[in-house]
Amino acid sequence: MREAHEARILAAAEDIFAQFGYNGAAIEAIAERAGLSKQNMLYYFPSKEILYHRVLENILDLWLEKMTLLAQSGEDPASMLENYIRGKFEISRAHPNGSKVFANEIINGAPHLRDYLRKNLIPQLEADIALVRGWIDQGLMDPIEPEHLFFTIWAATQTYADFSAQIELALDKDSLDEADFRKAGDFLTHIVLKGTGLKG
Amino acid sequence: MREAHEARILAAAEDIFAQFGYNGAAIEAIAERAGLSKQNMLYYFPSKEILYHRVLENILDLWLEKMTLLAQSGEDPASMLENYIRGKFEISRAHPNGSKVFANEIINGAPHLRDYLRKNLIPQLEADIALVRGWIDQGLMDPIEPEHLFFTIWAATQTYADFSAQIELALDKDSLDEADFRKAGDFLTHIVLKGTGLKG
DNA sequence: GTCTATAAGGGGATAGAC
DNA sequence: GTCTATCCCCTTATAGAC
Numbered sequence: 001m002r003e004a005h006e007a008r009i010l011a012a013a014e015d016i017f018a019q020f021g022y023n024g025a026a027i028e029a030i031a032e033r034a035g036l037s038k039q040n041m042l043y044y045f046p047s048k049e050i051l052y053h054r055v056l057e058n059i060l061d062l063w064l065e066k067m068t069l070l071a072q073s074g075e076d077p078a079s080m081l082e083n084y085i086r087g088k089f090e091i092s093r094a095h096p097n098g099s100k101v102f103a104n105e106i107i108n109g110a111p112h113l114r115d116y117l118r119k120n121l122i123p124q125l126e127a128d129i130a131l132v133r134g135w136i137d138q139g140l141m142d143p144i145e146p147e148h149l150f151f152t153i154w155a156a157t158q159t160y161a162d163f164s165a166q167i168e169l170a171l172d173k174d175s176l177d178e179a180d181f182r183k184a185g186d187f188l189t190h191i192v193l194k195g196t197g198l199k200g
Numbered sequence: 201m202r203e204a205h206e207a208r209i210l211a212a213a214e215d216i217f218a219q220f221g222y223n224g225a226a227i228e229a230i231a232e233r234a235g236l237s238k239q240n241m242l243y244y245f246p247s248k249e250i251l252y253h254r255v256l257e258n259i260l261d262l263w264l265e266k267m268t269l270l271a272q273s274g275e276d277p278a279s280m281l282e283n284y285i286r287g288k289f290e291i292s293r294a295h296p297n298g299s300k301v302f303a304n305e306i307i308n309g310a311p312h313l314r315d316y317l318r319k320n321l322i323p324q325l326e327a328d329i330a331l332v333r334g335w336i337d338q339g340l341m342d343p344i345e346p347e348h349l350f351f352t353i354w355a356a357t358q359t360y361a362d363f364s365a366q367i368e369l370a371l372d373k374d375s376l377d378e379a380d381f382r383k384a385g386d387f388l389t390h391i392v393l394k395g396t397g398l399k400g
Numbered sequence: 401g402t403c404t405a406t407a408a409g410g411g412g413a414t415a416g417a418c
Numbered sequence: 419g420t421c422t423a424t425c426c427c428c429t430t431a432t433a434g435a436c
Contacts, residue, residue, distance in 0.1 A: 001419095002419095005419095018307075019308055019309060020223065020308060021221040021222075021223060021224065021304065021308060022221075022224065023220065023221060023223040023224035024221065024222065024223035024224070024308070026410085026411065026412090027411080027412070027413095028411075028412090036420090037420075037421075038411090038412090038413095039413090039414090039420075039421070039422085040419070040420055040421080042412085042413070042414090043419065043420075044419095046413090047412080047413075048411095048412065048413090100307050103303070103307055103362075103363075104221070104304065104307060106362070106363050106365050106366050107218075107300050107303055107304060107307075107362050107363070107365075108219055108220060108221060108224070109219060109365050110365040110366065110369075114365070114369070117366065117369055118369060121366075121369075121370075122369060122370060125370055142390070142394075144387055144390060144391070145383055145386075145387055147370060147371060148383060148384050148387035148388070149387065149391075150370075151356075151359060151360070151363075151367055151370070151384070152352075152356045152359075152387065152388060152391070154359070154363075155355040155356045155358070155359035155363070156351075156352045156355045156356055158355070159351060159352075159354070159355035160351070162303075162306075162307050163303075163306050163307070163351075163354075163355070165306050165307075165309050165310040165314070166306050166310065166317065166321075167351055169310075169314070169317055169318060169321075169322060170321075170322060170325055170347060170350075170351070171347060183345055183348060184348050184351070186345075187344055187345055187348035187349065187352065188348070188352060190342070190344060190395060191344070191349075191352070191391055191392060191395025191396060192391060192395065193395075194342075194394060194395045194397075195390060195391025195392065195393075195394045195395030196391060197394075201401095202401095205401095226428085226429065226430090227429080227430070227431095228429075228430095236402090237402075237403075238429095238430090238431095239402075239403070239404085239431090239432090240401070240402055240403080242430085242431070242432090243401065243402075244401095246431090247430080247431075248429095248430070248431090
């Protein structure tokens with residue numbers, strides 16, 4: 001019972017925070033979307049701040065769990081990198097609102113998130129960078145700067161969630177479907193693998 | 201006099217809107233940064249909404265003026281595309297806060313901007329896409345989907361402005377300098393030109 | 401053009417009955 | 419756990435003197 005309510009509230013909060021940002025989101029709007037009164041929702045999440053933290057946490061746990069290059073199952077660099085890219089697109093497709101909440105937070109300087117990122121994201125990134133450097137040292141890959149490879153992949157995959165309004169406008173569609181994400185994945189995979197010298 | 205005040209207010213507004221979003225930005229904070237009282241600022245810009253519109257307008261005019269592939273002076277596709285990429289990086293470097301205001305707006309569904317983009321951005325994009333299609337038809341370039349090329353370039357260049365908090369954390373720097381932007385530009389240029397078959 | 405004062409509303413949070 | 423009622427602060431915007 002409590003669990004079901006919390007889940008509905010968290011889902012509603014993700015939507016509203018994504019659309020209006022932290023300050024623009026009214027907790028009353030979140031409660032309404034979850035089918036509760038504002039006061040009742042405050043029984044489950046005593047403050048807006050606490051609710052927001054929980055939403056951010058959920059997204060980040062999901063991301064960090066799945067999104068390390070090292071966790072990819074491929075045998076060779078090209079397929080590991082492709083798996084990583086496809087995986088990030090899949091998260092963007094499946095959780096666009098979570099991505100938007102995160103994006104809002106980072107754009108505003110990551111006031112709630114700085115420490116969490118330093119402790120959790122950065123170490124993963126360092127390990128992935130070391131892996132790529134190894135590939136370069138072995139002559140498997142062009143001598144690019146691995147940091148910028150990751151920044152570019154993150155940006156290019158998340159843009160289909162975060163900037164969907166602009167992309168929908170450009171593609172003249174009401175919403176992006178799986179085919180759009182597949183094409184985007186095809187494109188990025190193509191230029192990353194070929195562009196880094198890993199393939200063709 | 202009026203002009204000088206308006207310019208200071210607009211600059212301050214860009215900073216504050218970038219950091220706090222539309223709703224989170226207090227006009228008093230903007231006024232303070234501009235060195236005026238809130239009431240006095242309201243003499244120049246009668247409402248928050250009007251001020252925000254002016255800030256958005258300024259950014260977009262700058263972007264649209266400079267950022268069409270067709271406007272690049274290069275002779276061949278590779279140098280035109282490189283100029284385009286370098287130009288977008290330069291705007292990100294020079295106007296990070298403008299980029300953030302724009303990003304906030306798009307993430308939140310572009311409520312103030314939808315019509316403007318449809319009228320101004322989309323036609324430019326269509327023309328640029330047609331140009332790239334021409335290169336593909338002439339066999340100068342791999343048969344990629346031009347839309348996604350542009351989405352990727354936009355995302356990868358703007359991320360150094362919008363997500364600077366994350367990137368600074370990853371690079372362990374207080375702020376990004378020209379060298380960082382140059383390296384980012386080198387990387388993106390390399391994988392785009394090589395990845396699309398335009399070079400090397 | 402700039403100031404003091406204040407109206408008007410929204411929204412987060414609490415109190416307390418049931 | 420849910421409801422009614424309410425407090426209180428923050429913020430936008432206006433009124434009016436100088």
